[in-house]
Amino acid sequence: MQCSKKICLSFLVSSALASTAVMADMSASNKLLLTGGVSQVEGAAGGGLTPWAVIGGYGTNDEIGANVHYTYAKTGDYKLDSYGVTFGFYDRFELSIAEQKFDIGNLRNKVAAGLGADVIGRDTLDQTIIGAKLRVFGEAVLDADTWMPQVSIGAQYKRNHDEKFIKSAVIGAKSAEGVDFYVAATKLFLDQSFLLNSTLRLTKANQFGLLGFGGAKDDNYTPQLELSGAYLINKKLAIGAEYRMKPNNLRSPANAALFGGQNVVNLKEEDAFDIFVAYAPTKNVALTLAYVNLGNIATVAPVGANYGTQEGVYLSAQFGF
Protein backbone atom coordinates (compact mmCIF):
# COMPACT_ATOMS: atom_id res chain seq x y z
CA MET A 1 0.00 0.00 0.00
CA GLN A 2 2.56 2.53 0.97
CA CYS A 3 4.86 3.85 -1.67
CA SER A 4 7.89 1.62 -1.40
CA LYS A 5 10.95 3.12 -3.10
CA LYS A 6 10.79 0.45 -5.76
CA ILE A 7 7.20 1.10 -6.73
CA CYS A 8 7.77 4.84 -6.69
CA LEU A 9 10.79 4.54 -8.91
CA SER A 10 9.23 2.19 -11.41
CA PHE A 11 6.23 4.48 -11.55
CA LEU A 12 8.46 7.43 -12.19
CA VAL A 13 10.34 5.71 -14.97
CA SER A 14 7.28 4.23 -16.60
CA SER A 15 5.52 7.55 -16.68
CA ALA A 16 8.62 9.03 -18.26
CA LEU A 17 8.75 11.90 -15.82
CA ALA A 18 12.51 11.58 -15.80
CA SER A 19 13.12 15.10 -14.60
CA THR A 20 11.19 14.43 -11.42
CA ALA A 21 13.21 11.32 -10.60
CA VAL A 22 15.21 13.35 -8.11
CA MET A 23 12.07 13.57 -6.07
CA ALA A 24 12.28 9.88 -5.25
CA ASP A 25 14.87 10.87 -2.68
CA MET A 26 12.44 12.95 -0.73
CA SER A 27 9.63 10.51 -1.36
CA ALA A 28 7.34 10.54 1.62
CA SER A 29 3.90 9.10 1.82
CA ASN A 30 3.08 9.03 5.46
CA LYS A 31 -0.18 10.94 5.57
CA LEU A 32 -3.39 8.99 5.70
CA LEU A 33 -5.08 8.17 2.43
CA LEU A 34 -7.18 10.94 0.86
CA THR A 35 -6.67 13.21 3.86
CA GLY A 36 -4.50 15.55 1.79
CA GLY A 37 -7.32 16.37 -0.58
CA VAL A 38 -6.70 16.46 -4.32
CA SER A 39 -5.31 19.22 -6.53
CA GLN A 40 -7.97 21.81 -7.13
CA VAL A 41 -8.26 23.53 -10.48
CA GLU A 42 -5.84 26.33 -9.53
CA GLY A 43 -3.18 23.91 -8.25
CA ALA A 44 -3.67 24.10 -4.49
CA ALA A 45 -4.54 21.03 -2.44
CA GLY A 46 -8.27 20.97 -1.91
CA GLY A 47 -11.41 19.78 -3.60
CA GLY A 48 -11.92 20.24 -7.32
CA LEU A 49 -12.94 23.90 -7.25
CA THR A 50 -11.80 25.15 -3.87
CA PRO A 51 -8.52 25.22 -1.94
CA TRP A 52 -8.61 23.58 1.48
CA ALA A 53 -6.52 24.20 4.58
CA VAL A 54 -4.67 20.90 4.10
CA ILE A 55 -1.11 20.91 2.77
CA GLY A 56 -0.64 18.98 -0.48
CA GLY A 57 1.46 15.85 -0.81
CA TYR A 58 1.62 12.93 1.56
CA GLY A 59 4.55 14.30 3.55
CA THR A 60 4.21 14.69 7.32
CA ASN A 61 5.67 17.35 9.57
CA ASP A 62 9.29 16.43 8.91
CA GLU A 63 8.93 15.46 5.28
CA ILE A 64 8.52 16.99 1.85
CA GLY A 65 5.89 15.69 -0.53
CA ALA A 66 4.89 16.57 -4.05
CA ASN A 67 2.39 15.68 -6.69
CA VAL A 68 1.60 16.47 -10.28
CA HIS A 69 -1.91 16.76 -11.65
CA TYR A 70 -3.77 16.97 -14.90
CA THR A 71 -7.36 18.19 -15.07
CA TYR A 72 -9.77 18.22 -17.96
CA ALA A 73 -13.18 19.83 -17.88
CA LYS A 74 -15.67 19.87 -20.71
CA THR A 75 -18.82 21.93 -20.50
CA GLY A 76 -21.41 22.46 -23.22
CA ASP A 77 -19.42 25.01 -25.18
CA TYR A 78 -15.98 25.27 -23.57
CA LYS A 79 -13.09 23.07 -22.49
CA LEU A 80 -10.48 23.55 -19.81
CA ASP A 81 -7.10 21.84 -19.60
CA SER A 82 -5.00 22.35 -16.55
CA TYR A 83 -1.84 20.79 -15.23
CA GLY A 84 0.63 21.60 -12.53
CA VAL A 85 2.77 20.58 -9.64
CA THR A 86 2.19 21.01 -5.91
CA PHE A 87 4.86 20.78 -3.21
CA GLY A 88 4.15 20.34 0.47
CA PHE A 89 6.86 21.21 2.97
CA TYR A 90 6.70 19.71 6.46
CA ASP A 91 2.90 19.75 6.43
CA ARG A 92 3.25 23.47 7.01
CA PHE A 93 3.81 25.22 3.70
CA GLU A 94 2.60 24.55 0.19
CA LEU A 95 3.85 25.87 -3.14
CA SER A 96 2.08 25.20 -6.40
CA ILE A 97 2.22 26.16 -10.01
CA ALA A 98 -0.50 25.46 -12.53
CA GLU A 99 -1.07 26.21 -16.17
CA GLN A 100 -4.62 26.59 -17.47
CA LYS A 101 -5.75 26.49 -21.06
CA PHE A 102 -9.35 27.48 -21.68
CA ASP A 103 -10.68 26.48 -25.09
CA ILE A 104 -13.03 29.06 -26.59
CA GLY A 105 -12.74 27.82 -30.19
CA ASN A 106 -16.47 27.26 -30.46
CA LEU A 107 -17.32 30.83 -29.51
CA ARG A 108 -14.57 32.19 -31.73
CA ASN A 109 -15.96 30.43 -34.82
CA LYS A 110 -19.55 31.46 -34.18
CA VAL A 111 -18.60 35.10 -33.64
CA ALA A 112 -16.35 35.10 -36.71
CA ALA A 113 -19.08 33.59 -38.88
CA GLY A 114 -21.77 35.89 -37.49
CA LEU A 115 -19.84 39.14 -37.77
CA GLY A 116 -17.67 38.27 -40.76
CA ALA A 117 -14.66 39.24 -38.71
CA ASP A 118 -12.45 37.11 -36.43
CA VAL A 119 -12.88 39.41 -33.43
CA ILE A 120 -11.68 36.90 -30.87
CA GLY A 121 -8.69 35.77 -32.90
CA ARG A 122 -7.56 32.91 -30.65
CA ASP A 123 -8.77 29.44 -29.75
CA THR A 124 -7.59 29.44 -26.14
CA LEU A 125 -7.15 31.75 -23.20
CA ASP A 126 -4.18 30.78 -21.04
CA GLN A 127 -3.01 31.64 -17.59
CA THR A 128 -0.32 30.64 -15.11
CA ILE A 129 -1.10 30.43 -11.40
CA ILE A 130 1.51 30.40 -8.69
CA GLY A 131 0.11 29.55 -5.28
CA ALA A 132 1.41 29.58 -1.72
CA LYS A 133 -0.36 28.35 1.38
CA LEU A 134 0.64 28.39 5.04
CA ARG A 135 -0.96 26.25 7.71
CA VAL A 136 -1.56 28.55 10.66
CA PHE A 137 -2.96 26.13 13.24
CA GLY A 138 -4.99 22.99 13.79
CA GLU A 139 -4.89 19.39 12.67
CA ALA A 140 -7.79 18.70 10.30
CA VAL A 141 -7.54 14.94 10.75
CA LEU A 142 -6.14 14.13 14.19
CA ASP A 143 -7.86 16.73 16.39
CA ALA A 144 -10.96 14.55 16.37
CA ASP A 145 -11.99 15.55 19.89
CA THR A 146 -12.49 19.27 19.24
CA TRP A 147 -14.42 21.45 16.82
CA MET A 148 -11.24 23.34 16.05
CA PRO A 149 -10.53 23.12 12.32
CA GLN A 150 -7.20 23.30 10.56
CA VAL A 151 -6.78 26.84 9.32
CA SER A 152 -4.50 28.04 6.54
CA ILE A 153 -3.96 31.27 4.68
CA GLY A 154 -3.00 31.38 1.05
CA ALA A 155 -2.42 33.50 -2.01
CA GLN A 156 -2.64 32.77 -5.72
CA TYR A 157 -0.81 34.98 -8.17
CA LYS A 158 -2.41 34.67 -11.60
CA ARG A 159 -0.97 35.87 -14.86
CA ASN A 160 -3.22 35.80 -17.90
CA HIS A 161 -1.33 35.39 -21.18
CA ASP A 162 -3.94 36.97 -23.44
CA GLU A 163 -3.72 40.51 -22.14
CA LYS A 164 -4.60 42.17 -25.42
CA PHE A 165 -7.85 40.30 -25.85
CA ILE A 166 -9.13 40.32 -22.28
CA LYS A 167 -8.48 44.08 -22.03
CA SER A 168 -10.06 44.70 -25.44
CA ALA A 169 -13.51 46.25 -25.91
CA VAL A 170 -15.02 42.76 -26.11
CA ILE A 171 -14.19 41.75 -22.53
CA GLY A 172 -13.06 44.96 -20.89
CA ALA A 173 -11.03 43.47 -18.03
CA LYS A 174 -8.96 46.04 -16.16
CA SER A 175 -5.87 43.92 -15.66
CA ALA A 176 -4.19 40.77 -16.93
CA GLU A 177 -2.76 39.82 -13.57
CA GLY A 178 -4.05 39.60 -10.06
CA VAL A 179 -3.57 38.06 -6.66
CA ASP A 180 -6.28 36.17 -4.78
CA PHE A 181 -5.99 35.97 -1.00
CA TYR A 182 -7.82 33.35 1.00
CA VAL A 183 -8.26 31.81 4.41
CA ALA A 184 -9.43 28.21 4.54
CA ALA A 185 -10.72 26.08 7.40
CA THR A 186 -10.91 22.29 7.08
CA LYS A 187 -12.31 19.84 9.58
CA LEU A 188 -12.60 16.08 9.34
CA PHE A 189 -15.39 14.85 11.60
CA LEU A 190 -13.75 11.47 11.88
CA ASP A 191 -16.49 9.81 13.92
CA GLN A 192 -18.95 10.83 11.19
CA SER A 193 -16.55 10.09 8.30
CA PHE A 194 -17.38 13.58 7.06
CA LEU A 195 -15.14 16.42 5.97
CA LEU A 196 -16.14 20.07 5.78
CA ASN A 197 -14.22 22.96 4.33
CA SER A 198 -14.95 26.62 4.01
CA THR A 199 -12.78 29.14 2.29
CA LEU A 200 -13.12 32.90 2.15
CA ARG A 201 -11.39 34.41 -0.86
CA LEU A 202 -10.68 38.02 -1.70
CA THR A 203 -10.46 38.32 -5.45
CA LYS A 204 -10.88 40.43 -8.57
CA ALA A 205 -10.59 37.47 -10.91
CA ASN A 206 -13.13 37.01 -13.70
CA GLN A 207 -13.81 33.31 -14.34
CA PHE A 208 -10.84 32.29 -12.16
CA GLY A 209 -8.70 34.87 -14.03
CA LEU A 210 -9.22 33.34 -17.47
CA LEU A 211 -11.08 36.55 -18.38
CA GLY A 212 -8.66 38.77 -16.51
CA PHE A 213 -9.20 40.85 -13.38
CA GLY A 214 -11.70 43.58 -12.63
CA GLY A 215 -14.11 45.03 -15.18
CA ALA A 216 -16.43 47.85 -16.16
CA LYS A 217 -18.95 46.82 -13.51
CA ASP A 218 -16.55 46.39 -10.62
CA ASP A 219 -12.80 46.74 -10.19
CA ASN A 220 -12.55 46.08 -6.46
CA TYR A 221 -11.64 43.08 -4.39
CA THR A 222 -14.77 41.29 -3.22
CA PRO A 223 -15.07 38.48 -0.65
CA GLN A 224 -16.28 35.19 -2.08
CA LEU A 225 -17.27 32.13 -0.05
CA GLU A 226 -16.39 28.61 -1.09
CA LEU A 227 -17.80 25.51 0.62
CA SER A 228 -17.00 21.82 0.29
CA GLY A 229 -18.37 18.75 1.99
CA ALA A 230 -17.13 15.20 1.50
CA TYR A 231 -18.28 11.89 2.87
CA LEU A 232 -15.68 9.13 3.15
CA ILE A 233 -17.20 5.88 1.96
CA ASN A 234 -14.04 3.94 2.64
CA LYS A 235 -10.31 4.54 2.81
CA LYS A 236 -10.07 4.97 -0.92
CA LEU A 237 -13.35 6.52 -1.92
CA ALA A 238 -15.03 9.83 -1.12
CA ILE A 239 -18.05 11.61 -2.54
CA GLY A 240 -18.86 15.24 -2.07
CA ALA A 241 -20.06 18.56 -3.35
CA GLU A 242 -18.66 22.04 -3.60
CA TYR A 243 -19.99 25.52 -4.07
CA ARG A 244 -17.80 28.41 -5.15
CA MET A 245 -19.04 31.96 -5.36
CA LYS A 246 -17.50 34.09 -8.06
CA PRO A 247 -17.49 37.86 -8.60
CA ASN A 248 -19.44 39.46 -11.43
CA ASN A 249 -17.19 42.29 -12.58
CA LEU A 250 -17.52 42.33 -16.34
CA ARG A 251 -19.74 44.39 -18.60
CA SER A 252 -18.61 44.23 -22.20
CA PRO A 253 -17.76 47.77 -23.42
CA ALA A 254 -18.85 46.61 -26.89
CA ASN A 255 -22.48 46.57 -25.74
CA ALA A 256 -22.52 50.31 -25.28
CA ALA A 257 -20.15 51.13 -28.13
CA LEU A 258 -21.70 48.95 -30.83
CA PHE A 259 -25.09 47.66 -29.74
CA GLY A 260 -26.78 50.67 -28.22
CA GLY A 261 -26.47 49.37 -24.68
CA GLN A 262 -28.11 46.02 -25.38
CA ASN A 263 -26.58 43.07 -23.54
CA VAL A 264 -25.35 41.38 -26.71
CA VAL A 265 -22.02 40.18 -25.37
CA ASN A 266 -23.25 38.66 -22.13
CA LEU A 267 -20.38 38.19 -19.67
CA LYS A 268 -22.50 37.83 -16.56
CA GLU A 269 -20.54 35.62 -14.18
CA GLU A 270 -22.33 33.13 -11.92
CA ASP A 271 -21.36 30.86 -9.04
CA ALA A 272 -19.94 27.42 -9.70
CA PHE A 273 -20.67 24.09 -8.06
CA ASP A 274 -19.75 20.47 -8.49
CA ILE A 275 -20.60 17.00 -7.26
CA PHE A 276 -17.58 14.71 -7.15
CA VAL A 277 -16.27 11.23 -6.55
CA ALA A 278 -12.61 10.94 -5.55
CA TYR A 279 -10.84 7.62 -5.69
CA ALA A 280 -7.36 6.86 -4.43
CA PRO A 281 -6.42 3.31 -5.46
CA THR A 282 -3.01 3.85 -3.84
CA LYS A 283 -1.28 6.73 -2.11
CA ASN A 284 0.39 7.73 -5.34
CA VAL A 285 -2.75 8.15 -7.35
CA ALA A 286 -5.98 10.09 -6.90
CA LEU A 287 -8.66 10.27 -9.54
CA THR A 288 -11.54 12.73 -9.40
CA LEU A 289 -14.67 12.57 -11.50
CA ALA A 290 -17.21 15.35 -11.16
CA TYR A 291 -20.28 16.96 -12.57
CA VAL A 292 -19.48 20.66 -12.71
CA ASN A 293 -21.64 23.70 -13.29
CA LEU A 294 -19.84 26.98 -13.99
CA GLY A 295 -22.85 29.15 -14.77
CA ASN A 296 -22.74 31.57 -17.70
CA ILE A 297 -19.30 32.44 -19.09
CA ALA A 298 -19.68 34.30 -22.38
CA THR A 299 -22.75 34.31 -24.55
CA VAL A 300 -23.27 36.16 -27.82
CA ALA A 301 -26.77 35.09 -28.75
CA PRO A 302 -27.22 37.03 -32.05
CA VAL A 303 -24.43 35.01 -33.70
CA GLY A 304 -25.84 31.70 -32.48
CA ALA A 305 -23.66 31.49 -29.40
CA ASN A 306 -26.71 31.48 -27.12
CA TYR A 307 -24.87 29.42 -24.56
CA GLY A 308 -26.16 30.03 -21.05
CA THR A 309 -25.21 27.80 -18.15
CA GLN A 310 -22.07 25.78 -18.69
CA GLU A 311 -22.30 22.38 -17.14
CA GLY A 312 -20.37 19.25 -17.86
CA VAL A 313 -17.80 16.81 -16.70
CA TYR A 314 -14.61 17.32 -14.73
CA LEU A 315 -11.84 14.74 -14.65
CA SER A 316 -8.63 15.01 -12.72
CA ALA A 317 -5.70 12.70 -12.09
CA GLN A 318 -3.04 13.31 -9.50
CA PHE A 319 0.21 11.42 -9.04
CA GLY A 320 2.16 11.86 -5.85
CA PHE A 321 5.74 11.32 -4.79
Place this chain on the structure above:
Amino acid sequence: MNFIYKTVFLLLLVTSGVSAVAEPSPNLGNTPMESDEVFKDFGGKPGLVAIMDDFMVNLVADPRTKPYFDNEKQTYIKAMLVEQMCELMNGGCTYPGRDMKSSHTGLKINRAAFNALVEDFQLAMDKHDVPFRSQNKLLAKLAPMYRMIEEK
Protein backbone atom coordinates in the same frame (compact mmCIF):
# COMPACT_ATOMS: atom_id res chain seq x y z
CA MET B 1 -35.81 13.63 61.26
CA ASN B 2 -37.79 14.01 58.12
CA PHE B 3 -35.04 16.31 56.92
CA ILE B 4 -32.34 13.70 57.58
CA TYR B 5 -34.25 10.98 55.74
CA LYS B 6 -34.69 13.29 52.81
CA THR B 7 -31.02 14.21 52.75
CA VAL B 8 -29.89 10.59 52.96
CA PHE B 9 -32.31 9.66 50.23
CA LEU B 10 -31.05 12.44 48.01
CA LEU B 11 -27.43 11.55 48.70
CA LEU B 12 -28.15 7.94 47.83
CA LEU B 13 -29.80 9.03 44.62
CA VAL B 14 -26.87 11.20 43.66
CA THR B 15 -24.18 8.65 44.49
CA SER B 16 -26.02 5.79 42.81
CA GLY B 17 -26.43 8.02 39.78
CA VAL B 18 -22.70 8.60 39.74
CA SER B 19 -21.72 4.97 40.27
CA ALA B 20 -24.05 3.82 37.48
CA VAL B 21 -21.80 5.73 35.06
CA ALA B 22 -18.49 4.10 35.99
CA GLU B 23 -15.49 6.38 36.00
CA PRO B 24 -13.22 5.56 33.06
CA SER B 25 -9.74 4.28 33.91
CA PRO B 26 -7.54 7.27 34.66
CA ASN B 27 -4.95 6.26 32.06
CA LEU B 28 -7.37 5.51 29.23
CA GLY B 29 -6.37 8.55 27.17
CA ASN B 30 -9.88 9.50 26.04
CA THR B 31 -13.50 9.18 27.13
CA PRO B 32 -15.25 5.89 26.29
CA MET B 33 -18.10 5.73 23.80
CA GLU B 34 -21.64 6.00 25.07
CA SER B 35 -22.85 2.70 23.63
CA ASP B 36 -21.25 -0.63 22.77
CA GLU B 37 -22.47 -0.59 19.17
CA VAL B 38 -19.00 -0.16 17.71
CA PHE B 39 -17.68 -2.85 20.06
CA LYS B 40 -20.20 -5.26 18.53
CA ASP B 41 -18.93 -4.37 15.04
CA PHE B 42 -15.48 -5.42 16.25
CA GLY B 43 -16.86 -8.82 17.16
CA GLY B 44 -16.76 -8.20 20.90
CA LYS B 45 -13.74 -9.24 22.92
CA PRO B 46 -12.84 -12.32 20.80
CA GLY B 47 -13.02 -10.24 17.63
CA LEU B 48 -10.89 -7.52 19.19
CA VAL B 49 -8.25 -10.04 20.28
CA ALA B 50 -8.06 -11.47 16.74
CA ILE B 51 -7.76 -7.96 15.27
CA MET B 52 -4.96 -7.04 17.68
CA ASP B 53 -3.10 -10.24 16.75
CA ASP B 54 -3.14 -9.22 13.10
CA PHE B 55 -2.39 -5.62 14.00
CA MET B 56 0.81 -6.68 15.76
CA VAL B 57 1.81 -8.86 12.79
CA ASN B 58 1.36 -5.80 10.55
CA LEU B 59 3.34 -3.56 12.89
CA VAL B 60 6.29 -5.94 12.87
CA ALA B 61 6.11 -6.39 9.08
CA ASP B 62 6.02 -2.62 8.45
CA PRO B 63 9.55 -1.19 8.28
CA ARG B 64 8.24 2.10 9.68
CA THR B 65 7.00 0.51 12.90
CA LYS B 66 9.11 -2.66 13.16
CA PRO B 67 11.84 -1.04 15.31
CA TYR B 68 9.24 -0.27 17.99
CA PHE B 69 7.47 -3.58 18.17
CA ASP B 70 9.91 -6.31 17.13
CA ASN B 71 10.71 -7.29 20.70
CA GLU B 72 9.59 -9.31 23.72
CA LYS B 73 7.04 -6.67 24.80
CA GLN B 74 4.63 -7.60 22.00
CA THR B 75 2.40 -9.84 24.09
CA TYR B 76 2.11 -7.28 26.86
CA ILE B 77 1.37 -4.37 24.49
CA LYS B 78 -1.22 -6.43 22.65
CA ALA B 79 -2.98 -7.35 25.88
CA MET B 80 -2.96 -3.69 26.96
CA LEU B 81 -4.30 -2.56 23.59
CA VAL B 82 -7.17 -5.05 23.84
CA GLU B 83 -8.18 -3.70 27.26
CA GLN B 84 -7.80 -0.07 26.17
CA MET B 85 -9.78 -0.44 22.94
CA CYS B 86 -12.41 -2.53 24.72
CA GLU B 87 -12.93 0.12 27.36
CA LEU B 88 -12.94 2.94 24.79
CA MET B 89 -15.68 1.07 22.91
CA ASN B 90 -17.71 0.64 26.09
CA GLY B 91 -17.13 -3.12 26.00
CA GLY B 92 -17.10 -3.50 29.77
CA CYS B 93 -13.33 -3.66 30.31
CA THR B 94 -11.05 -1.71 32.59
CA TYR B 95 -7.71 -0.62 31.12
CA PRO B 96 -5.03 -1.41 33.69
CA GLY B 97 -1.99 -0.02 31.84
CA ARG B 98 0.07 3.11 32.01
CA ASP B 99 -1.01 6.47 30.61
CA MET B 100 -0.25 7.38 26.99
CA LYS B 101 2.30 10.04 27.85
CA SER B 102 4.55 8.06 30.14
CA SER B 103 4.31 4.80 28.18
CA HIS B 104 5.56 6.53 25.02
CA THR B 105 8.12 9.03 26.32
CA GLY B 106 11.59 8.49 25.01
CA LEU B 107 10.36 6.46 22.02
CA LYS B 108 10.76 9.48 19.71
CA ILE B 109 7.55 8.72 17.83
CA ASN B 110 6.93 11.19 15.01
CA ARG B 111 3.89 11.82 12.81
CA ALA B 112 5.10 9.39 10.14
CA ALA B 113 5.32 6.55 12.70
CA PHE B 114 1.98 7.53 14.22
CA ASN B 115 0.21 7.48 10.87
CA ALA B 116 1.97 4.24 9.93
CA LEU B 117 0.51 2.62 13.02
CA VAL B 118 -2.94 3.91 12.14
CA GLU B 119 -2.61 2.42 8.64
CA ASP B 120 -1.51 -0.94 10.02
CA PHE B 121 -4.49 -0.84 12.35
CA GLN B 122 -6.83 -0.02 9.44
CA LEU B 123 -5.48 -3.02 7.52
CA ALA B 124 -6.18 -5.30 10.48
CA MET B 125 -9.71 -3.90 10.88
CA ASP B 126 -10.31 -4.27 7.13
CA LYS B 127 -9.19 -7.89 7.27
CA HIS B 128 -11.81 -8.55 9.94
CA ASP B 129 -14.52 -6.70 8.04
CA VAL B 130 -15.08 -3.99 10.60
CA PRO B 131 -17.35 -1.45 8.85
CA PHE B 132 -15.45 1.68 7.81
CA ARG B 133 -17.75 3.95 9.82
CA SER B 134 -17.11 1.95 12.98
CA GLN B 135 -13.38 1.96 12.30
CA ASN B 136 -13.51 5.75 12.13
CA LYS B 137 -15.52 5.97 15.36
CA LEU B 138 -12.72 4.19 17.18
CA LEU B 139 -10.01 6.10 15.31
CA ALA B 140 -11.71 9.33 16.39
CA LYS B 141 -11.04 8.25 19.98
CA LEU B 142 -7.41 7.35 19.24
CA ALA B 143 -6.32 10.13 16.88
CA PRO B 144 -6.21 12.94 19.49
CA MET B 145 -3.75 10.84 21.52
CA TYR B 146 -1.05 11.98 19.09
CA ARG B 147 -0.63 14.94 21.43
CA MET B 148 0.53 12.61 24.23
CA ILE B 149 2.34 10.06 22.08
CA GLU B 150 4.35 12.06 19.56
CA GLU B 151 7.65 13.66 20.45
CA LYS B 152 9.22 16.25 18.23
